[in-house]
Amino acid sequence: MVELSEKMTTTEQAERGTSSIQLGILLAGVACLLAAPMFFYPIFLMKLLCFALFACAFNLLLGYTGLLSFGHATFFGGAAYFTAHAVKEWGLNPELGILVGVLGAAALGLVVGFVAIRRQGIYFAMITLALGQMFYFFCLQAGFTHGEDGIQSVPRGHLFGFIDLSVTSNMYYFVLAVFIIGMAVIWRFINSPFGMILKSIRENEARATSLGYSVAHYKLGAFVMSAALAGLAGGVKTLVFQFATLTDVGWQMSGEVILMTLLGGIGTLIGPIFGAGLVVTLQNYLATSDFPVTIITGVVFMVCVLLFRRGIVGEFYASRIGKKLGF
Template sequence: MAVGTQYIAEQPKLRTSSKVLGAIAIAALLAAPFFFYPVLLMSILCFALFACAFNLLIGYVGLLSFGHAAFFGGAAYFTAHAAKVWGWEPLAAILLGVAGAAVMGLLMGFLAIRRQGIYFAMITLALSQMFAFICLQVPFTHGEDGIQGVPRGYLLGILDLNEPLTMYYVTLAIFLFGFFIIWRIVNSPFGNILKAIRENERRAVSLGYRVDRYKLGAFVMSAALAGLAGGTKAIVFQFATLTDVNWQMSGEVILMTLLGGIGTLIGPVVGASLVIALQKYFAAWNFPVTVLIGIIFVICVLLFRRGIVGEILELMKRRQKGAA
């Protein structure tokens, strides 16, 4: 009996060192808008959440989606339309974007999870390109112009989001909420089944799991969280355009996740911060920023394949082993 209680008391595990680091990170994020340009920070937060959502799929289920822009950009359109044309309250508009992305995730995932590896990637790419084409054609997205001048409005009718600081803290809250959800998923029994599927799908099936359902579940969650990022971005930047649904955006999120470290919780956050910060700071240069990011990417793949955070974690693990 004593054994059992001990066993239950052990989960969920969160070491003191992670708690301290987490508290420092949150404090830094709270103080950040007094030192950096809030719009840049909000951009980073939106893309970091997008990359975390993407990482849920590649890092914990081993599925490389090449169509996540559809969820990100799709949600941005839904949110923008609801806020601007229907005059919805911003949070409700964002939730509509999340719901829309989840439904799209269900449809796309249903078709895509039947295949693995490159075929899975190609199906997601094809479906997202179809969606991008629809976005170009249907009237509500306004084609090349996109939906512009989306009002930020009043959150729950109270908080004025036109105040940069208020907008920043709301974005931060949404990011932390999304990140917390991902942390919970990864550390839940459901997350363990996902990891088992990533490692050996056959084995998971022969233990009695219908893995397709779990993959689809993870796909929908990932899509919904990408939608949360996209919807928030539409409110923050007050527009939704074709850029967000195009395949380059799907590529960008892969790049961010790879740079930061696949399968680590904060890797995508680091990767997104790096890419967005570089894009902003080098936008004024004559040197094309895509070339610079390309060079960084090549160096990263050649020298530290686990990504920035992945390599740091590996180094710490080896140190620990050496000390023990």
């Protein structure tokens, strides 16, 4: 018993050390991002930040709750359409347009989650995929989405009425601020008592139920939160590129965010950021080459699956914990 207690204490210390490493990396990353526009193309950086937030929102569901959704593009792309329509047709300010997108994504998450959480495992994944495809065809036929043309020429507008987001530097630091706020919300969520219960559900759902927790309610709450944050990323992405198209709601987008999360490491705070950066960078710098980007991405994914079963960042954390435990 004494040895077990000592082992548990060492494990807790190792996990706290890992959390400190994550926080240190995040702070260093923010410092680098503040200066990044001087060295990299701002549009590329803004795309990376949007998809990093999207991947972190998805990881909130998969990594911390254990639910694999194949339809998360519904919330990302749905918010993109809602924001684009609100800003362009209703003339709302960008912050209000993004709020409309987030609320719309949360509402979609509530509906989809209410239906999907009634099943587990592959059945849950298939239901989210089916509902995602239903929403895709809705966007194809709905009048406000303009079908295959999408909503184009979306104005960026003035943030709070006086900050001109058509200026690239203003837009970049706005996207960075949204990303930091989103990550702060995720960090607080997973480190709250609610987040602890989600982790227990992921590890042993039957035991969490036996302890008296309403598992369905907690799953639904996590699903809605994940959908809202994915919507935040989608709404901001619409203002960056000034359009919303069917690509944002297609099943391929759901596949991409799964790939990003797995590459970086599920259940880690910064793993999805790393994975999103890797995928977006490959797409950006290999887009003009003759070699198909999808093949390169597939090879990278295969190597990571074979060599880094927990993802790149996940394996790094595991090795740190292993060393502290003496393995």
